Amino acid sequence: MEKSKKTTAAVSNPEVNIVWLKRDLRTQDxxxxxxxxxxxxxxxxxxxxxxxxxxxxxTSDRHLQFCYHSVKQMNETLTKTNQSVTECHGExxxxxxxxxxxxxxxxxxxxxxxxxxxxxxxxxxxxxxxDSKGINWQQSQRDNVLRGIKNRANxxxxxxxxxxxxxxxxxxxxxxxxxxxxxxxFPQEFKNILENYPNFFQPAGEKNGxxxxxxxxxxxxxNYNRHISKPTESRLSCGRISPYISWGNLSxxxxxxxxxxxxxxxxxKRPFDGMLTRLKWHCHFIQKFEVxxxxxxxxxxxxxxxxxxxxxPEFLEAWKNAKTGYPLVDACMRAVIExxxxxxxxxxxxxxFLCFNLDNDWRKGVYHLAQQFLDYExxxxxxxxxxxxxxxxxxxxxxxxxxxxxxxxDPEGIFIKKxxxxxxxxxxRFIHEPWKATAIDLIDCGITLGEDYPHPIVDLKETAKxxxxxxxxxxxxxxxxxxxxxxxxxxxxxK
Ligand SMILES: Cc1cc2nc3c(=O)[nH]c(=O)nc-3n(C[C@H](O)[C@H](O)[C@H](O)COP(=O)(O)OP(=O)(O)OC[C@H]3O[C@@H](n4cnc5c(N)ncnc54)[C@H](O)[C@@H]3O)c2cc1C
Numbered sequence: 476m477e478k479s480k481k482t483t484a485a486v487s488n489p490e491v492n493i494v495w496l497k498r499d500l501r502t503q504d505x506x507x508x509x510x511x512x513x514x515x516x517x518x519x520x521x522x523x524x525x526x527x528x529x530x531x532x533x534t535s536d537r538h539l540q541f542c543y544h545s546v547k548q549m550n551e552t553l554t555k556t557n558q559s560v561t562e563c564h565g566e567x568x569x570x571x572x573x574x575x576x577x578x579x580x581x582x583x584x585x586x587x588x589x590x591x592x593x594x595x596x597x598x599x600x601x602x603x604x605x606d607s608k609g610i611n612w613q614q615s616q617r618d619n620v621l622r623g624i625k626n627r628a629n630x631x632x633x634x635x636x637x638x639x640x641x642x643x644x645x646x647x648x649x650x651x652x653x654x655x656x657x658x659x660x661f662p663q664e665f666k667n668i669l670e671n672y673p674n675f676f677q678p679a680g681e682k683n684g685x686x687x688x689x690x691x692x693x694x695x696x697x698n699y700n701r702h703i704s705k706p707t708e709s710r711l712s713c714g715r716i717s718p719y720i721s722w723g724n725l726s727x728x729x730x731x732x733x734x735x736x737x738x739x740x741x742x743x744k745r746p747f748d749g750m751l752t753r754l755k756w757h758c759h760f761i762q763k764f765e766v767x768x769x770x771x772x773x774x775x776x777x778x779x780x781x782x783x784x785x786x787x788p789e790f791l792e793a794w795k796n797a798k799t800g801y802p803l804v805d806a807c808m809r810a811v812i813e814x815x816x817x818x819x820x821x822x823x824x825x826x827x828f829l830c831f832n833l834d835n836d837w838r839k840g841v842y843h844l845a846q847q848f849l850d851y852e853x854x855x856x857x858x859x860x861x862x863x864x865x866x867x868x869x870x871x872x873x874x875x876x877x878x879x880x881x882x883x884x885d886p887e888g889i890f891i892k893k894x895x896x897x898x899x900x901x902x903x904r905f906i907h908e909p910w911k912a913t914a915i916d917l918i919d920c921g922i923t924l925g926e927d928y929p930h931p932i933v934d935l936k937e938t939a940k941x942x943x944x945x946x947x948x949x950x951x952x953x954x955x956x957x958x959x960x961x962x963x964x965x966x967x968x969x970k
Contacts, residue, residue, distance in 0.1 A: 488579045492518040496560065498852075499723035500545035501616065501681045502552045504642040506615040507584035512647065516581060518552070519574065519655055520560045523567055524547050524665070531593060533771075535846035537815055540550060540672035540724075541679040545724055550682030557650040569599050570659055571604050577656075579608050582897070586723075587614040587622060589835070590766035593854050594774075618727040620761045620854070626964055627762075634758060642728050676815045676849055677718055684719030691716070692737040692747070699746035704883075706807065706890040709818035714750050717850030719759060721838035727754050758790045761854030763966050770857040772838065774964060776868035780954030782945065790833040793932050794825075795843050797895075800908060800931035803881035804828050806894035813894075815849030820884065823850075824875035826863035831874050831942035832933050837864035865946045869967065872946050874939055881907040897928045936940035 494511045499524075502508065511518040522542070528534060543562075550559045563570050574580060581607060588594050604613045616622075619637040621630070661669070672679070677687070691714050702708035717723045731754050734740060734747050759881055774780050791798045797808035807821040817825075822844070829840045841860050845851045858867075865872040885891055888906030892899045898906060900920040905912040909924060909933055917924065924930055949955060 476759075486517060487559040488577065490516055490581055492516050492582045493574060494518055494520045495583055496520060496546075497586060497588050497723075498721065499586045499726075500542060501550060501684075501721040501724050501726070502647075503645050503681070504726045504729050505591065505607070505645050507586060507613075508645055509643055510584045510613060510615075511580075512645070514582065517650065517653060517704045518584075519578070520558065520561050521570070521574070521735045522560050522568055524562065524564045524661070525566055526564070526595075527597075528565060528593065531591075532842040533591065533851065534857065537672075537676055537849055538851060541718060541722055543669040543851060544672055544679035545681070545722055548682055550688075553647065556647040557652050558647060558881075559825050561655050561657065563657060564661045564665060565659040565853065568600055568604065569656075571601050573659070575608050575610060580605075580608070583610060583612045585612070585614055586617040587620070589620050589761050589854050590768070592768050595768055600900055605924065611623065611814060617723075618758050620758055620765050621899075622765065623876040624762075625793065626897075627967060630759075630762065631755075632704055634755060638728050638731050640728070642732055648694055675813060677715065679718070679724070681719075681724045684716060684724035687715050687719065688733055691750070692734055692739050696739075696746055696750060698742045699743075700749045701746075701803070703749070704816065705805075705819040706810070706818060706821050706885055707893075710816070713818060715816070717852075720754075721850040721852040721855075721966065727758060730754060757852075757855060760858050761852070763858045764854035766965060768853075771841075771853060774866040775858065775861045776866060776954055776958045778868060778958045779866040779930070781952075781954070782866075782949045784830075784836045786836055786839060787833070789837050790932060791835050793838065793841055793929070794829050794833055794835070798929050799828070799833075800910070800934075801828070801877045802888070802891040802895055802898060802909065803877045803885060806891045808887075809894040810890075811844070811847045820875075822859075823863045823873065824877055824880050825876040826860055827873065828877060830864040830939040831946070832935060834855065834938065834942065837861060837866060842927070856964075867956045867962065868950060869945060869962050872943075872950075873957070874943065876939070878907050878935065895928070897922065 492511050492514055494507045499505060499507070508520070511522060518866070523892060525540065527753050546560045546562060553559050554622040566758060619634045621633070624630070646953065673831070677683070695711055696714065697707070704710035716725060716730060720727060720730060731751055734751055794804070794808065797805040797812070799805055804825065805815050809827055811817045823841060825844065826837065829835050830837050837860055841857065845856055848856065861867050862870050863873070881891065888898070891906055900907065901909060901922060902912065902916050905916065909928060922928060
């Protein structure tokens with residue numbers, strides 16, 4: 476049992492409300508926390524580490540660590556009022572059964588989760604428990620992601636209306652001290668993992684989210700459009716707020732209002748508008764997933780289920796381990812493994828290379844990148860991954876040529892040399908295509924291809940040609956065309 480405070484409140488099943496935190500780890504612009512504060516009852520704030528989710532293949536330590544340190548930061552604010560987040564390690568069903576048996580829970584307040592099927596099913600089970608006990612579960616809408624819509628009529632209009640509403644200022648009243656006893660303590664080993672958050676990832680929490688946002692509008696963001704596709708420069712010029720938005724350290728409304736209302740906005744209107752457009756995309760993609768969370772496992776356009784792949788395991792391993800022999804591909808994979816972030820274009824290129832050049836089904840790589848992205852957000856990740864893999868049937872198929880990407884966006888090979896140090900001394904003129912170096916060049920820089928750095932594992936031109944014929948050919952099938960109509964109506968029609 477965890478004993479955190481002085482007196483024991485669980486003796487006679489005291490009346491309480493519960494706030495269930497999910498991807499909303501902040502203290503401001505927080506509707507469920509406001510609802511709890513507005514009620515006369517004391518409330519317990521829960522954050523759960525659920526073994527079934529921790530073990531699921533989309534999750535990695537970095538995600539859990541980010542949550543843990545975000546909660547820590549929330550507690551710095553909340554403890555001033557004798558309140559804190561109660562962190563439990565256990566399955567949601569057991570935890571809610573426990574709390575609803577030991578407390579007289581009146582309401583549960585949370586945001587609505589647009590997650591994977593596992594969390595959707597879990598939420599249904601929790602609803603059953605709460606309903607059976609007559610407990611009201613009020614789920615607030617997150618970032619204008621709407622539940623139960625049949626098409627996108629008026630979605631854009633409602634999004635702008637929501638984003639223009641005043642962001643909530645949460646206030647916290649002084650609380651009576653309350654002991655929250657529960658058996659869901661962390662195993663020591665798990666606690667050690669959570670504590671040891673490597674400092675080469677972006678620091679977690681609300682305060683850090685604001686720091687990144689502030690430095691973007693102050694200075695970094697003026698080159699946003701110019702640098703957005705460049706793997707090195709984008710690290711500075713992009714917003715870099717994605718983990719804070721994904722785990723809810725910042726709401727989309729807070730971020731967009733902050734950018735628009737900043738004095739620098741007028742001076743940097745074009746680049747800042749570029750970033751603001753993407754904040755809308757953030758919600759647009761999650762809306763797709765909210766409607767059909769099967770996109771985690773099924774082709775967005777079911778017509779693509781019959782398209783075959785070679786699925787060679789050795790190619791998949793080379794991609795995952797950044798040993799494909801294509802320097803920019805390998806540099807991107809190493810950068811994202813090491814830091815949790817690469818820009819949009821490089822993410823798209825990694826997927827394109829896996830699915831088109833290496834002829835691997837998107838499902839083979841989708842969890843690997845989910846684990847690496849510190850900003851992993853199911854609602855964006857799966858629809859985006861499929862868009863780049865060409866399985867939506869509604870978007871233009873884009874094949875990214877890693878040599879061209881490298882020449883255009885990393886012309887001097889600065890990014891490549893940082894992340895693929897084997898090539899640090901390689902002559903610049905061959906950095907994008909090391910296999911073209913002459914024997915003398917190779918002796919000169921002391922590199923043996925095939926030993927120090929791999930030969931390219933596939934022929935780029937040949938594989939792209941085959942993939943193009945396959946994907947465009949399949950696009951003409953009856954199944955793909957029929958499903959295309961349905962998808963367009965469901966996800967893209969704006970009235
Ligand atoms: C295969 C693939 C997987 C992706 N998976 C994720 C993911 O799991 N989580 C995630 O947040 N983004 C994902 N993205 C989108 C995009 O790459 C990241 O949002 C962006 O790189 C984050 O960097 P930033 O904060 O500097 O973004 P900025 O360019 O500064 O944009 C501001 C915010 O807008 C949103 N955004 C930006 N680009 C996109 C986009 N293309 N689609 C939807 N929202 C966008 C993000 O919330 C971002 O923080 C994915 C893209 C691809 C191609």
